[in-house]
Amino acid sequence: MLDVLTTARHLLADSEAGQEAAIATIIAAEGSVPRPIGTSMLVEAAGTVHGSLTGGCVEAAVLDACLQTLSTGNVTVQRFGYSDDDAFAVGLMCGGTIDVLVQPLAAESALMHVPEHGAATAVVLRLPSSDGDRSAGAAVIGTDDGHEADVSLSGTLEPIVGPSALDSAVRDVSAMIRGGSTGTVRIAAPDDEPIDLFVETRTPPAHLVIFGANAFGRALVEAAGPLGHRITLCDPRPAFTDPKMFPGAEVLRQWPHRYLTEASEAGDLDARSMICVLTHDPKVDTPALVVALGLDVAYVGAMGSRRSDRDRRSALREAGVDEAELARLHSPIGLGLSAATPAEVAVSILAEMLAVRGGHTEIEPLSRGNAELHRNPRRPSSIGCRRR
Numbered sequence: 001m002l003d004v005l006t007t008a009r010h011l012l013a014d015s016e017a018g019q020e021a022a023i024a025t026i027i028a029a030e031g032s033v034p035r036p037i038g039t040s041m042l043v044e045a046a047g048t049v050h051g052s053l054t055g056g057c058v059e060a061a062v063l064d065a066c067l068q069t070l071s072t073g074n075v076t077v078q079r080f081g082y083s084d085d086d087a088f089a090v091g092l093m094c095g096g097t098i099d100v101l102v103q104p105l106a107a108e109s110a111l112m113h114v115p116e117h118g119a120a121t122a123v124v125l126r127l128p129s130s131d132g133d134r135s136a137g138a139a140v141i142g143t144d145d146g147h148e149a150d151v152s153l154s155g156t157l158e159p160i161v162g163p164s165a166l167d168s169a170v171r172d173v174s175a176m177i178r179g180g181s182t183g184t185v186r187i188a189a190p191d192d193e194p195i196d197l198f199v200e201t202r203t204p205p206a207h208l209v210i211f212g213a214n215a216f217g218r219a220l221v222e223a224a225g226p227l228g229h230r231i232t233l234c235d236p237r238p239a240f241t242d243p244k245m246f247p248g249a250e251v252l253r254q255w256p257h258r259y260l261t262e263a264s265e266a267g268d269l270d271a272r273s274m275i276c277v278l279t280h281d282p283k284v285d286t287p288a289l290v291v292a293l294g295l296d297v298a299y300v301g302a303m304g305s306r307r308s309d310r311d312r313r314s315a316l317r318e319a320g321v322d323e324a325e326l327a328r329l330h331s332p333i334g335l336g337l338s339a340a341t342p343a344e345v346a347v348s349i350l351a352e353m354l355a356v357r358g359g360h361t362e363i364e365p366l367s368r369g370n371a372e373l374h375r376n377p378r379r380p381s382s383i384g385c386r387r388r
Contacts, residue, residue, distance in 0.1 A: 001025045001123055002202045004040040004051050005114045011044065012107040020045060022066035023111075024102045026053055027077070027127070027184055027198045031096035038182045038200045042105075045070055053100065054080075065102045075103040075128050101127065101198060110138045122177045126160045127184070127196040137161075141177065161197070165189040169197065177201050205230045206298070207269060210249070211256040211288055212278030213240035216303065219342035220276060221249045223350055229274075234259045236284070256288035264295055274299040274353055276333065280308070286315045293325040299356050301333035301349065308332075330356070335363060 001023065008021055025040040026033075034055045041059070042050040043066035053062055058080045065078055081097035103125075105111060114121055126137040137160025141153060153170045161169045169187045176185065180203040187195040206229050210217050213235035221231055231249040234256050235241050243251040252259060256277070263269050275292045277285050280303055289312070292300045304312060309331045316326060334348030335355070355363055 001038055001040040001200050002114055002121060004042050005111055005123070007050050008042050008105055009112050009114070011042070011050075012105070012112070020070060020104050020106045022069045022102060023105045024053060024062045024066055024100050025125075025198070025200075026098050027101045027125075028099040029096060030081075030098075033096035033098055036182075041066075043067065043070075053098070058098075062100060062102070065100070069102045069104050073104055075101070077101050077128060101125065110140055113140045122173070122199060122201045124157065124160070124173055125198040127198055129193060129195075141173075161187060161195055162189070164191055165195050169195070173197065173199055206272040206274065207232065209234065209260070209263070209269070209273065209275045210278060211235065211276065211284070212280070212303070213237065213246070213251070214278065214280075215342040216278045216345055218246060219346040220278070220349060221246050223343065223346035227350070232259075232263075235279070256284060257291045260288060260291040260295065264291075269295060269297055271296050271298060273297040275301070276349060277302040278333075280304055282312070282315065285312060286319060289316055289329065290319050290321055293321055293328055299330065299353050300328055301330035301352065303333050303345075304331065306332060 022043045041053045078100050122141040124139045139156045157169045158166050165187045172185045176199045180201050182200045184198050208229040208231045210233045225248045233246050233249040234252045236255045241251050241253045335352045337348045339345045339348040
């Protein structure tokens with residue numbers, strides 16, 4: 001929802017006074033579904049659609065629901081799923097089920113106060129209750145220091161949950177924001193029925209650090225762009241670090257090991273960060289990897305042949321890196337996809353990083369076995385991934 005709200009804000013600001021739009025958001029999902037919880041679709045009064053919930057399965061039905069909401073002003077929750085009993089019913093062909101919140105959106109809505117950039121943000125929506133109340137409240141919450149900040153929620157949440165449920169709401173919503181979670185939470189109200197809230201959080205993007213201003217580094221920057229990471233490319237050679245050659249990346253002329261030390265001290269690296277050493281130069285690789293393998297990051301990979309990998313590991317042992325740290329090193333970097341060109345190598349590196357993030361220890365085609373089609377965001381990831 002958060003990304004679509006940026007589009008909505010510009011759309012409503014440029015439209016005629018009083019014009020509204022409707023927004024449909026996946027608030028719950030079961031089984032195999034094509035898009036994650038929090039995905040939204042924006043519909044203008046004229047029927048123009050921005051975004052997609054399912055890639056086509058139920059878009060027409062959601063469009064009709066949005067236009068109906070614009071007509072009535074009601075907030076509704078609708079369920080879409082697959083039914084073997086009615087093959088022609090509107091539903092998800094992938095077999096899953098989604099609950100979709102459909103609500104009108106006006107320029108004066110609280111949802112229009114979501115910042116485009118800067119601090120992490122959460123949106124909290126009160127869902128329609130079962131007693132026929134079709135109204136809903138909304139709140140936008142900002143934090144001062146990303147998802148680790150101490151968030152004061154009382155003043156923001158009280159208008160949508162009331163005083164009796166406020167303490168419980170503050171506790172549960174704060175926990176979701178700190179964990180970067182998106183989903184629904186049920187709040188106990190002492191003198192009334194429970195209150196259902198939908199919470200979507202936005203945490204800063206994961207940081208992808210690439211060492212090596214070469215063809216492989218350029219290809220990886222380009223391939224990683226659509227994934228939404230913050231990308232930093234670092235190389236100590238001034239002649240190779242023209243920012244125009246690496247659009248979408250922050251380009252730094254600095255020794256990699258020094259950059260990692262400074263970035264770690266500044267809080268620019270966290271447990272989601274990924275480090276790719278593509279310099280293929282021992283005097284650059286070894287000190288960078290000594291620092292990288294001592295950091296609490298999600299992924300550390302290094303390019304080179306198997307002979308280079310053996311020499312590199314020996315040099316790292318001599319530099320004091322222990323076996324537990326060496327076990328975290330993905331070298332040679334990437335999955336065994338018979339990649340040859342820089343673009344193909346970039347795909348193999350990103351594939352390995354996705355596998356590591358998903359906690360996969362073995363990789364096989366989806367056409368074989370029973371591997372899940374979509375990542376389960378609640379499952380913790382491990383650092384292991386078997387390479388061929």
